[in-house]
Amino acid sequence: MKRIIYFLLILNFNFCFSQFGIVNDLDGFVNVRNSTKIGNNITDKLENGFIVYYFEPEGNWINIDYKKNGKELNGYIYKDRIKYITDFKNLTLKSNLGGKATLENGSIIVEIIETKFIKENHKLKFYKNEKTQLEKIDDKQVFGIDGNIPKREYKSINIEIDEIEIDLPNIALKNLxxxxxxxxxxxxDENNDILYIFSSNSDxxxxxxxxxxIEKKKYKYRIEAYGF
Known part of the structure; x- marks a missing residue:
């Protein structure tokens, strides 16, 4: 029993620690290394504000995954060179009913709506050697499933900041x-007028x-990372 409790505590710690953050260094950038040993092992440089997904603390280091120039990359940086996304002004989940979640904080409101996945409205591609395993949907990589047909997908994300309405474009919700x-x-982030919306999803x-x-009231981009 003690071993089981210890294992669950370790899992819970890693889950809580793993999240998105932004590079925040007094030098304006941080060096990425391929190990936690100081030496000739710098593999990349990331500017302040660059988003990473970080996990697995090792002393003063954290392991990060990130996307750059279309490539999925990995490395180590000092953990005090990261600012947690959750360190900014957080919105509260006010309701989650009928396939709609609403988050609010003062003049900021976010409505996230899901809908039923209708396979007839999509192009499904299965693996050649495994006809029951789904490979792509609408010729895109899929997130949230493991070879099966999805049951739900995002329908819309509607945002209001200081009475200014912002709708995320369809491309922001595709293949999720x-x-x-x-x-x-x-x-x-009030200082830079940047809204971060994020979630952990799974079937x-x-x-x-x-x-x-969403930066300065306009949708900029999205980043996906596989869960742990």
Whole structure:
């Protein structure tokens, strides 16, 4: 029993620690290394504000995954060179009913709506050697499933900041399946007018993390990361 409790505590710690953050260094950038040993092992440089997904602390270091120039990369940086997304002004999940989650904080409101996945409205591609295993949907990589047909997908994300309405474009929601609305979160960087909306989603096997970035009242981009 003690071993089981210890194992669950370790899992819970890693889960809580793993999240999105932004590079925040007094030098304006941080060096990425391929190990936690100081030496000739710098592999990349990331500017302040660059979003990473970080996990597995090792002393003063954290392991990060990130996307740059279309490539998925990994490395180590000092953990005090990261600012947690959740350190900004957080929105509260006010309701989660009928497939709609609402988050609010003062003049900022975010509505996230899911809908039933209708396979007839999509192009499904299965693996050649495994006809029951789904490979792509609408010729895109899929998130949230592990070879099965999705049951749910995002329908819309509607935002209001200081009475200015912002709707995320359809491309921001494509190929993201099995949303877990009660995991929906949002944080607002007031100094730079940047809203981050993020969530941990899964059908039980195909877990992933997603973050959308809305800067100066305009949708900028999204980043996906596979869950742990």
């Amino acid at each position: 399946y099995e949303p877990t609305l009660y995991n929906s979160k949002a944080s607002y 039980g096997a195909g877990s992933y993390e997603i973050i959308w970035v």
